[in-house]
Ligand SMILES: Nc1ncnc2c1ncn2[C@@H]1O[C@H](COP(=O)(O)OP(=O)(O)OP(=O)(O)O)[C@@H](O)[C@H]1O
């Protein structure tokens with residue numbers, strides 16, 4: 001009896017100190033350009049891993065909203081795009097440093113996110129999904145028609161921004177800027193991971209869990225639904241806009257087609273595949289959704305010749321996981337360990 | 348609004364609420380005293396839970412007043428407050444149909460009861476400051492003490508998911524104790540307990556009163572428990588007041604007997 005019940009206990013992580021594990025993970029990611037340079041990995045992989053990083057930043061915030069708080073948003077791409085355009089405009093057209101652009105872009109789209117959160121108090125479930133989707137679509141249309149700011153449908157190419165308020169880009173420093181921006185991506189990812197970790201393990205995380213698990217209990221325990229819903233929406237839009245800013249400066253380009261509903265849906269899928277309410281799970285999920293196609297499946301001749309099947313593979317994976325593995329692939333390690341223990345006990 | 352008299356902690360006057368055509372609570376009045384264990388009884392559908400929902404502001408009554416002597420020592424009219432503000436005055440409740448967060452550990456569920464006591468800001472928590480850590484450790488310790496008091500500390504790290512019903516009821520009770528309440532409202536706290544556990548539970552209720560120096564207002568269908576543990580009881584039927592008095596008086600009351608005989612055995 002005790003044995004059986006204890007299987008519902010929380011699993012123990014591989015590295016006990018969470019901060020240590022985040023630091024090591026960050027170091028590992030930071031070494032990728034070096035690995036690329038040394039030929040240990042294809043240098044094109046660094047770009048793919050960079051995309052995993054910025055999408056993971058957005059996905060972590062979305063997990064706070066979707067996983068912890070239980071509220072759906074299909075607007076992530078819209079908020080990412082908005083911040084990307086704002087930051088591109090401020091650095092490229094107004095010639096202001098990266099840091100100023102970053103703060104402005106994040107603040108503006110976070111405020112918009114909070115506004116959407118306010119709407120969420122009145123509507124729920126599928127209606128909320130549609131409302132957030134509508135906001136994102138309106139934003140995307142705006143990117144198309146607001147030519148002078150956005151470059152319209154043909155997109156907006158920009159050059160690298162001024163970093164740290166003094167370091168101006170020149171062609172000779174191309175490699176350095178590329179690497180610096182990559183390292184900035186890693187730094188922000190680790191910061192967001194730690195932020196989510198700290199917030200979700202304590203009072204705020206419990207409050208969001210309560211919002212999802214039982215609104216009645218939450219209210220009876222003094223949790224202000226409005227305040228925490230706004231927080232969740234604000235947090236998700238803040239990370240989405242941070243990701244958007246990093247996206248546009250790393251890629252030095254954006255166009256309206258980068259911010260389609262498909263992206264928002266992919267991020268939701270990543271969370272479900274990787275692990276709801278799980279930090280590493282989120283990143284694993286993003287990796288599976290955005291990188292396996294190019295880094296794993298492309299190695300298999302069949303998928304290399306039929307790239308559309310790679311997309312189907314992702315779809316099937318999502319369905320299978322929802323049906324049979326609702327806590328996401330990140331649990332696979334712990335579950336395998338349990339299985340081994342079980343088998344050992346039998347023999 | 349009149350101040351509550353010295354010994355009254357909760358005063359319900361002329362409370363009414365209806366849903367569509369049904370008068371769930373109909374001009375009901377009763378008082379609960381400081382340090383009192385007070386029972387609210389009535390057949391199924393009598394309106395007991397609805398009364399609790401009105402007191403804790405989950406429902407806004409159509410009519411009547413609900414005054415409460417708050418932890419801060421002020422008399423407040425509860426109906427003018429929002430549902431999440433109620434606990435701050437020292438009034439906490441449990442639910443008839445357990446309201447817990449299944450995916451969290453028992454300890455984390457209990458800690459939700461300490462929500463309003465946390466003083467560290469979002470920023471402080473984000474940076475995991477010393478103050479934040481100290482506060483978390485303090486309340487964690489308190490939660491463990493409460494779980495020990497209720498005899499379920501050995502399971503503190505288990506998920507709520509999969510726990511038996513009697514344990515779930517205890518977790519809810521533990522959660523309600525985190526805020527050091529002045530009045531606890533319990534909706535069928537002994538549901539899911541066997542005879543032996545119910546006997547034990549009577550002791551626990553008395554101990555809670557002593558430990559927290561609080562009043563307890565409870566709804567319970569187990570008449571032995573109610574008669575054993577309550578100082579006074581109010582009986583209602585169809586949302587209407589029937590009688591109030593000591594367990595002895597209630598048992599002898601002809602109106603109460605009639606109400607219960609008119610329906611199925613309440614236990
Ligand atoms: N939200 C609601 N909407 C409509 N009717 C309601 C609502 N809440 C309660 N009622 C009705 O009010 C009446 C009293 O219900 P209540 O749950 O308060 O009874 P109770 O005394 O707690 O019963 P039990 O002993 O079965 O828990 C019932 O007829 C019930 O259907």
Ligand SMILES: [Mg+2]
Nearest residue numbers: 395396397443
């Ligand atoms: Mg009831």
